Amino acid sequence: MEIACFIEAADRHCQQQGVKLTALRRQVLELVLSYTGVVKAYQVLADLQKQRGIAAPPTVYRALDFLVAAGLLHKVDALNGYIVCHHVGCSHEGLILVCGDCGRVEELDATPVLDVLRQQAGSAGFAISQQNLMLTGRCEGCRV
Amino acid sequence: MEIACFIEAADRHCQQQGVKLTALRRQVLELVLSYTGVVKAYQVLADLQKQRGIAAPPTVYRALDFLVAAGLLHKVDALNGYIVCHHVGCSHEGLILVCGDCGRVEELDATPVLDVLRQQAGSAGFAISQQNLMLTGRCEGCRV
DNA sequence: TCTCAAATGTTACGGTATAACAAAGTTATT
DNA sequence: AATAACTTTGTTATACCGTAACATTTGAGA
Ligand SMILES: [Zn+2]
Ligand SMILES: [Zn+2]
Ligand SMILES: [Zn+2]
Ligand SMILES: [Zn+2]
Numbered sequence: 001m002e003i004a005c006f007i008e009a010a011d012r013h014c015q016q017q018g019v020k021l022t023a024l025r026r027q028v029l030e031l032v033l034s035y036t037g038v039v040k041a042y043q044v045l046a047d048l049q050k051q052r053g054i055a056a057p058p059t060v061y062r063a064l065d066f067l068v069a070a071g072l073l074h075k076v077d078a079l080n081g082y083i084v085c086h087h088v089g090c091s092h093e094g095l096i097l098v099c100g101d102c103g104r105v106e107e108l109d110a111t112p113v114l115d116v117l118r119q120q121a122g123s124a125g126f127a128i129s130q131q132n133l134m135l136t137g138r139c140e141g142c143r144v
Numbered sequence: 145m146e147i148a149c150f151i152e153a154a155d156r157h158c159q160q161q162g163v164k165l166t167a168l169r170r171q172v173l174e175l176v177l178s179y180t181g182v183v184k185a186y187q188v189l190a191d192l193q194k195q196r197g198i199a200a201p202p203t204v205y206r207a208l209d210f211l212v213a214a215g216l217l218h219k220v221d222a223l224n225g226y227i228v229c230h231h232v233g234c235s236h237e238g239l240i241l242v243c244g245d246c247g248r249v250e251e252l253d254a255t256p257v258l259d260v261l262r263q264q265a266g267s268a269g270f271a272i273s274q275q276n277l278m279l280t281g282r283c284e285g286c287r288v
Numbered sequence: 289t290c291t292c293a294a295a296t297g298t299t300a301c302g303g304t305a306t307a308a309c310a311a312a313g314t315t316a317t318t
Numbered sequence: 319a320a321t322a323a324c325t326t327t328g329t330t331a332t333a334c335c336g337t338a339a340c341a342t343t344t345g346a347g348a
Contacts, residue, residue, distance in 0.1 A: 077221040125284035137272030
């Protein structure tokens with residue numbers, strides 16, 4: 001099972017970082033993993049309520065915030081959603097493509113283009129930090 | 145006055161595009177221009193209410209949507225806000241730099257790099273839509 | 289003037305996110 | 319073990335962000 005494998009890696013990753021992947025956080029991570037693409041906080045909340053009987057927004061938002069801070073998830077601002085990071089551990093800068101229609105996600109290597117962007121930002125006085133580029137559009141399947 | 149100058153340019157720009165910068169839209173644009181950085185819809189709404197006595201959310205959202213579509217504003221998803229585009233006529237895809245410390249915003253032209261990204265995304269089957277690139281970092285003043 | 293389409297007004301609602309405080313669990317120290 | 323300090327989670331309430339749906343007004347063209 002792929003999810004179990006990811007969870008294990010996430011566990012090691014958190015231990016290395018000195019942060020705790022508690023039962024709740026693990027449960028939320030599993031719920032996000034159970035989707036194929038972008039997931040919204042209130043979807044996770046609904047799932048959590050099915051599994052636990054009760055849960056409130058802060059519970060899921062806190063868990064999601066933790067997982068993002070730990071580098072296990074990325075937030076997709078344009079869609080108010082979250083995706084799993086499939087490059088945990090490798091220090092990467094990804095170009096993350098998100099289909100606004102079906103939520104499908106693809107990750108490419110953004111290193112070359114980020115070099116250019118770093119230089120461009122640098123000449124404007126900005127030192128941009130390590131990060132992913134996130135772009136929304138339409139995947140092959142969703143185009144007519 | 146700089147605002148008046150911008151409004152004039154915006155007017156010409158809209159005429160060229162065959163769209164109408166109505167009184168309401170102009171008023172909203174002026175309100176956004178009166179701020180120095182990122183502005184939120186409900187801030188504009190509050191200002192509009194001060195000037196008109198009454199206004200509802202759809203009024204301001206419709207105006208903001210129009211101004212974004214016309215290329216006069218950009219939406220900053222990560223901050224649920226809007227900024228003025230200072231590249232009207234040149235390009236409508238911005239590289240928006242946000243200082244994580246002080247909130248300062250700078251906009252560069254993202255057209256060249258987005259051409260590259262479009263091609264890269266295209267070979268992965270994604271057709272990315274018109275949008276801004278947003279990067280966070282530190283501005284000159286906030287670096288030690 | 290009349291007609292049609294675009295723009296705006298208005299009401300109501302749904303989706304997103306956090307503040308503030310209480311309770312429970314963890315860890316370290318005595 | 320008992321205590322204290324800290325982190326995590328629970329709970330309630332509320333604030334913020336954005337849109338659906340329909341009514342009304344406005345303005346350009348027949
Ligand atoms: Zn990643
Ligand atoms: Zn798709
Ligand atoms: Zn711009
Ligand atoms: Zn700064």
